[in-house]
Amino acid sequence: MIQKIETSPVFEWTANATDPIVIHSGGTNSGKTHSILQYLLALCVKLPGIVATVVGQDIPNLKKGAYRDAKHILNDTDAFNQNLSSHNKSEREFRFKNSSVMEFNSYDDAQDAKSGKRDHLFLNEANGIKKSIFDELEVRTTKQTFIDFNPTARFWAHDMQGRDDVKWFDSTYLNNPFLEPSIRKKIEAYEPTPENIKNKTANEWRWMVYGLGKVGRLEGLVFRDFEVSTDWPEKYKWRVFGLDFGFTNSPTALVEIRYAHGNLYWKQHMYQTGLTNPDISEELTRLGFSDDELIVADSAEPKSIEELKRKNWYIEAAVKGKDSVNQGIDAIKRYPIIVDAGSKDLIEEFSSYQWKEDKDGKSTNKPIDSFNHGIDAGRYGLSTRILNQREPLQAQIGNF
Numbered sequence: 001m002i003q004k005i006e007t008s009p010v011f012e013w014t015a016n017a018t019d020p021i022v023i024h025s026g027g028t029n030s031g032k033t034h035s036i037l038q039y040l041l042a043l044c045v046k047l048p049g050i051v052a053t054v055v056g057q058d059i060p061n062l063k064k065g066a067y068r069d070a071k072h073i074l075n076d077t078d079a080f081n082q083n084l085s086s087h088n089k090s091e092r093e094f095r096f097k098n099s100s101v102m103e104f105n106s107y108d109d110a111q112d113a114k115s116g117k118r119d120h121l122f123l124n125e126a127n128g129i130k131k132s133i134f135d136e137l138e139v140r141t142t143k144q145t146f147i148d149f150n151p152t153a154r155f156w157a158h159d160m161q162g163r164d165d166v167k168w169f170d171s172t173y174l175n176n177p178f179l180e181p182s183i184r185k186k187i188e189a190y191e192p193t194p195e196n197i198k199n200k201t202a203n204e205w206r207w208m209v210y211g212l213g214k215v216g217r218l219e220g221l222v223f224r225d226f227e228v229s230t231d232w233p234e235k236y237k238w239r240v241f242g243l244d245f246g247f248t249n250s251p252t253a254l255v256e257i258r259y260a261h262g263n264l265y266w267k268q269h270m271y272q273t274g275l276t277n278p279d280i281s282e283e284l285t286r287l288g289f290s291d292d293e294l295i296v297a298d299s300a301e302p303k304s305i306e307e308l309k310r311k312n313w314y315i316e317a318a319v320k321g322k323d324s325v326n327q328g329i330d331a332i333k334r335y336p337i338i339v340d341a342g343s344k345d346l347i348e349e350f351s352s353y354q355w356k357e358d359k360d361g362k363s364t365n366k367p368i369d370s371f372n373h374g375i376d377a378g379r380y381g382l383s384t385r386i387l388n389q390r391e392p393l394q395a396q397i398g399n400f
Contacts (some may be wrong), residue, residue: 005042007076009175011035014146015042015158019167021138023157024148026171027213029179029187032148036122037070038077040102040146043120045083046097051196052120055137057342058106059092064122065105067092073194110136128342130230131156150345151215153228153339158215187211220330220354220363223375226337232267233260236244243280243297243315244373245304246273252280254295255346255377256317264332264382267340268374277307284313286396296381318380326365327380331386346374 014022025379040052054070074080074094086095091106096184115137121141123129127149134156138145146386147157170215173187174178177356189201190211190234196202208214236258244253254270270280270285291312335342339346352371355363363364 005038005079006178007038008035008177010169010171012037013169013171017167017169018105019165020142020149021145021160021163021166022169023160023166024146024169024171025213025215026148026158026169026175027173027187028150028210029173029176029183030213030276031176031178032169032171033124034069034073035126035303036090036146036148037066038073040122041070041073041077044094044096044100044102045080045098048130049101050100050119050143051117052100052102053116053118053120053137053141054102054124055129056104056106056124061125061128061342062092062106066122070094070102070104086320088176097304098285100400102122107137109133112179113137114140119143123147125149126157126393127152127155127228128230136368151213152209152210152344152351153296154215155228155230155341161253170213172211182342203352205348209351220357221351222353222355222367223332223337223350226339226350227339229265230341231338232340233258236260238385240291240378240381240385241268241295242318242377242379243295244377244380245298245301246373247275248273251345251373252376253345253373254280254284255381257378257382258395259335263338264334264335265340266337266346266374266378268341268343269347271345271374278311279306280304281311281313289313296384298376298380316384318384324381324383325367327387328383329367331382332375332379334386349374351396 009052010031014024014035024036026032037054040054044050054062054066056066074084083096083098084094085097086096094102110130110132113133117140119142121137123134123146125145126134144328161168173184187210189196190203190207192202192204192207201359237260239256239258241254242257246252251273252272252275253268255269256269258265270283275283292314295313295315296318297315299320302317305315305317337350339350349371353375354368356366356368358364
């Protein structure tokens with residue numbers, strides 16, 4: 001028997017679930033990821049020779065998320081740490097004295113996921129993982145599969161709700177007794193109460209998703225019919241890149257749009273505050289960006305555009321004019337919109353970008369200038385490509 005550890009209600013739900021597949025849909029800081037990792041570590045200590053595989057969208061996300069959380073749990077829990085035999089940092093693997101193993105991995109495609117078997121599987125932030133990868137991993141899991149995600153948008157896991165072999169849990173920050181008061185206060189500031197509306201912290205979509213743990217879309221959205229998908233087309237007819245500058249309160253956003261199969265596929269490559277122009281240049285280099293690929297940037301920042309040009313990036317100002325915002329929105333709406341599942345900030349923007357209301361509460365034809373940094377970046381590039389008929393230098397089939 002292992003020594004008793006401090007747990008949350010979400011841990012108890014997980015530990016008592018006997019179904020082959022256990023799904024946790026929950027708001028931010030509900031403790032779902034921590035609880036599932038805690039339970040899997042307890043199993044690794046208690047049961048000899050088992051293999052638990054934790055899967056993320058990619059290695060960087062794992063290192064910043066589940067893998068780092070697991071290290072903290074191990075360090076803070078003597079009952080787990082004392083039973084640890086080795087920690088292979090390069091392979092992201094914990095081995096225990098009873099020969100059990102917890103490993104952290106990501107998979108490029110379904111074929112890649114066919115390698116290896118396991119007793120327990122955990123798909124962390126599963127809305128960034130392809131259904132085909134889940135299928136290959138789940139069929140090679142002998143005992144139990146766990147899935148968690150923030151309900152920012154509907155995806156393949158929602159189709160499993162109600163199945164006989166699936167146990168579904170919804171959790172919120174209220175299910176986490178260990179949540180710091182400052183974080184609780186931040187989440188509750190999203191609730192559209194009169195006081196929060198007055199203080200301009202209220203956000204109905206964020207409250208719905210991160211506070212109440214529910215999937216939802218707001219009334220009056222500019223883009224109501226977008227989809228979220230893990231499918232990113234490697235072959236496409238053309239693509240464009242847009243850049244919206246930010247710094248202190250607003251992020252710098254670099255967005256790619258690919259036109260394929262009659263759809264516009266959106267993906268964020270950069271979404272961060274505090275970036276200087278040299279920082280942006282370094283990030284473009286790190287991303288493997290080609291210096292002959294056109295970037296269309298916000299024309300309100302001519303100095304920034306010139307500084308990036310002097311670093312040999314092919315960047316031009318977006319053409320703006322009367323009603324250019326609405327024209328750009330109309331250009332975007334000409335095609336079905338599919339947002340990359342890993343582009344969380346873009347998903348939030350498309351879920352929050354609304355039309356202004358008149359005094360009678362009816363939507364106008366003017367959007368609210370908020371939740372639109374990535375959308376604006378994409379609009380710059382797309383308006384240039386569609387409305388001005390500019391052909392990007394590398395518009396043929398290729399890879400980023």
